[in-house]
Amino acid sequence: MAGTTAFVLTSTCVLGVPTLPRRQLLASSLALGAAPTAQGASRSQLKPADVEQINAGRPAVLRGWLPPAEVAALCADARTLYAEGRFTADGLAAYTPQRAVRRGADPASREVLPAFIPSKRCAGPWADAAAGDGAARLRFAARIDALRSALSDGLGRPALCEDGRPPLAGSRRTLAHLSSSLTEISYTRFGPGARLRRHVDEHHEELKGQGGWRRPTRRSVSWLVYLNAPWDPAVDGGALRTFPRIAPPASPVGAHAGNVQVGWLRASVADPVERAVFLDSSRAGERGNCALYTVERANGLRTVLSRNFWARPLLYQSTELLVDQLLIDSPAAAHRFHFVEAPHSAATEWFARNDARAGEGEAVLDVAPAGGTLVIFDSVALPHEVLPTIGRERWACSGWLHEPHTAARSRHPPDPDAEDAKA
Ligand SMILES: O=C(O)CCC(=O)C(=O)O
Ligand SMILES: [Fe+2]
Structure with a gap:
């Protein structure tokens, strides 16, 4: 079914809630509005239902968001720049499992053309107006800029528009201005057979080690616009x-009061809702700077789940058992806790294969990468993957809208062994 978004509920069971049959539903909230008529994404395009989806940790899918003429112009531009050899293998290619590489999968078969190169803190080739069809990219970047304002208003995340730079009016807006470290934009190309393993786009800064706080911003909202002609995922x-x-x-998802979500308490019989678990890393105290907590959406009341502890990347790489036994005081809460997404390593792959509760309480929602479709979701809360393409190239323009870190800062004492401390 070309262009169809299918909503598949897995047959796994929410704790204590009757097992849901595997079934396919058309996601009615996803069949959304007309293509934009004016320059940019009009605010009315972001419907309350879209905002609700994102706030619930689900993807908002806006079919026909980008008009066909713009899809064609960008796809032609991407193909030209690819043919000129300007794309490069990107970091996520490292997500290709080693055993797949041994079987011959090419980790470089997902390639990108970024507008900003964080490691060099400089503009990338996407922002080079002289390359390819710079005018088409400028029109597109203006749409994403308008989307950023609409999301900032709609989601109640004013920080999405706080880039500290004076606003530039209409014709003075340049590609470099519209695409920067705060609005990451890239073309991506998946070669035939390429895939991207399950991941989330952003993690808590504290769990990235000492380097986690080095950048002034974090990914807040992920967006993708597909550039493919009709696409049938079944074929x-x-x-x-x-x-x-x-x-x-x-509760809110992704972040609360500047504290990024690290996990969930699964729904249970006694408490049949999901509760996002946030990591506050700004606590004072000798036993550590971090604590886990949940918060009630209705009244903002926090429930602290753990003692204070020092976060290390090790925490994130360890099994949930460690968190269950060492950190979370209430046995009921400990039993319900799981990470949003454990990082990938040989050990976690082994645990994932042998974890009877893996996938419990989660749905599977597939989106067809058909030309003009816009997908938006919280960068922290939603695990996702790209299934292998079959015999075709898959083109997209995608990126992340950033927010500055808030006052929530690590109080972690400098670690003399950390790579950053040596630098
Ligand atoms: O291309 C897609 O559909 C998703 C890509 C993705 O997850 C990413 O770039 O982080
Ligand atoms: Fe992603």
Whole structure:
């Protein structure tokens, strides 16, 4: 079914809630509005239903968001720049499992053309107005800029528009201004057979080690605009597969008061809602700077789940058992806790294969990467992957909208062994 978004609920069981049959539903909230008529994404395009989806840790899918003429112009531009050899293998290619590489999968078969290169802190080739069809990219970047304002208003995240630079009016807006470290934009190309393993786009700064706080901003909202002509996932593969929670969350997701989400408490019989678990890393105290907590959406009341502890990347790489036994005081809460997404390593792959509760309480929602479709989701809360493409190239323009870190800062004492401390 070309262009169809299917909502597949897995047959796994929410704790204590009757097992849901595997079924396919058309996601009615996803069949959204007309293509934009004016320059940029008009605010009315972001419907309350879209905002609700993003706030619940689900993807908002806006079919026909980018008019066909713009899809064609950008796809032609991407193909030209690819043919000129300007794309490079990107960091996520490292997500290709080693055993797949041994079987001959090419980790470089996902390639990107970025507008900003964080490691060099300089503009990338996407922002070079002289390359390819710079005018088409400028029109597109203006749409994404308008989307940023609409999301900032709609999601109530004013920080999405706080880039500290004076606003530039109409014709003075340049590609370099519209695409920067705060609005990451890239073309991506998946070669035939390429895939992207399950991941989330952003993690808590504290869990990235000492370097986590080095950058002034974090990814807040992920967006993708597909540039493919009609695409049938049943024939062409390459669907974006997302894994939202089935039960509704009773709390904000992604971040709260500047503290980034690290996990969930699964829905249970006594408490049939999902609760996002946030990591506050600004606590004072000798036993550590971090504590886990949940918060009630209705009244903002926090429940602290753990003692204070020092966060290390090790925490994130360890099994949930460690968190269960060492950190979370309430046995009921400990039993419900799981990470949003454990990082990939040989050990976690082994645990994932042997974890009877893996996938419990999560839905599987596939999105067809058909030309003109815009997908938006919280960068922290939604695990996702790209299924292997079959015999076709898959083109997209995608990126992340950043927010500055808030006052929540690490109080972690400098670690003399850390790579950063040596530098
Ligand atoms: O291309 C897609 O559909 C998703 C890509 C993705 O997840 C990413 O770039 O982080
Ligand atoms: Fe991603």
